[in-house]
Amino acid sequence: MSSERWLVSTLIAIHLIAISAASLPDPRELSLVGSAARPAAPADALARTATPALDATVAALAPIEAQAFRLTTPLRALTRTYIQAGLRQKWNMFANPVTADQYVRVAHYVESSREPGRIRVFRELVLPGQRENRARLVHMFRDKAILNSLEALAVNRLESHDAERSSDLDPVSAYFGNRFKTGYLAPDETVVRTEVWFGAAPMPPTGRRLTDLALQERWDVLQRYWDGPEEASPAATPPQRGALQGDADIAWRLDYVRDR
């Protein structure tokens, strides 16, 4: 082989080693993916047979994977810069399916200089961006941006051991706050508080569906938001982070508060 080919061969070998080492999942992250609780027993004969076999496989595989991850740590350390330059190898799409329907609602608290002290509250649904009672034909990158913000929040809360952390939702709050102000407020009105609520509605397990009645009740609630921001009656005291509310079968949790 020519010296040039020796050099290229070395670079190829380094590349393959780097991306292979980078593709080994971190056992701590794997344990998060694996910690989801099963909502129901396996539904059919195939699942009843395969589940114990796969559970046993994973029980045997987990220590091997952890050992492989530990042994390749020096390789990852050596090639970190190379991988971070754009060759990240984390392909965990749908690895941890969410077992609830997801919603995000933003509440804007508005005060007018003409009526100081009088607060009006407007709520808008920002996820999903399309009406869910219609077929979804095109991708909404805005939805993906909100889902990625929520994922960043969940991961960072776990990694930082800070359940109060919420800065990952800053872009969501700032963007929708500005958009609401531009689209709906008069010059004398300002947004004095923004809340971001995460909503979850239970998804029935395999073999079951929501009844038409339950689905219609949920859509009736969502209809109020689909027509644009809706005005809500303000509470005597604004809710604190972690507050819970219910809307049909959607359970809302206040994840983010920003007072201005």
Next chain:
Amino acid sequence: MNHFLDRWERFWFASIPPHVYALLRIVFGFTGCVTLFGLRDLSTLWFLDGLVPLDVGAVGLKQYLVAHGAGHSAGLLLYLSTVASFVAMTIGFQTRLAVPVALFTSLMQVAWNYLPLSGADAAMRVFLFCLVWTDCGSVWSLDAWLAARRNPAAASVVDSGSIAPLRLIRFQVALIYFNAGLWKIFNPYWRDGSAVHYVVQSNVYRRLPHGMPLAFDQLVSVLTYATLVWELTFAFLLLLSRTRRIALIVGILIHLGMLSTIEVGPFHFVMLTSYLAFLEPEDVPRLPDRLQSLLGRRSRVPARVETALHR
């Protein structure tokens, strides 16, 4: 040792016609252009007062731009540069520059705003990284057309390329599926056969208002296990030509099935186009002829381009 080195050299440095690289350039470039069309809401996804994290990636630059009121113009400039690089890559204009620039602007996009991006963009970047190392504009490109106009005699012969970048793309595709399968098998829903149910019924992914009908649930565990097994074995199935065909056909079916039931952006398109890397490179130059004969037309392509390989 010599035997191993010979095999290594043949495996990584065999000469192939450059058409497969041109084909990959065109399909990845086109997919990138379509993705960028979907990302055209500049005020939401590119301007710094949009849905953009200011404390992640290029933080200093973003803060500087915001402080100087240039958050909109910088976002617009980055968007237009990215579009220009992918359009140039697709049509093969200044290709040697266009492909690295498309990779660079894709990386800039991650630093600028990773929020609307997904596995599709990450896959696109790793494939572009492989394409950077080869000349994918010597055929089926504006560059080649312009060169032929300048010097018609030289246009009938094109240089062959090394197979190494193609092998790297194939390895990358296999690694993507193996890694995806590894993540999945650790999740209880993938092991109990219900994962596909939760994915296709999710209100943020499903295409139809009611999701899939109840009768579909009889297939859920089969589809869940089929996906899991296929992802974990894809890399090994590629080793033999007969099983490789099965792996790719199953892959096409799985991606098309997901495409028709859930809406997750360009990921399926990027992966399906990456399958073109598994075509036999020697067959690719004849693809236009085959397409034309399939369409029932006589070829209007002049004498077949002779590669340096066959000289």
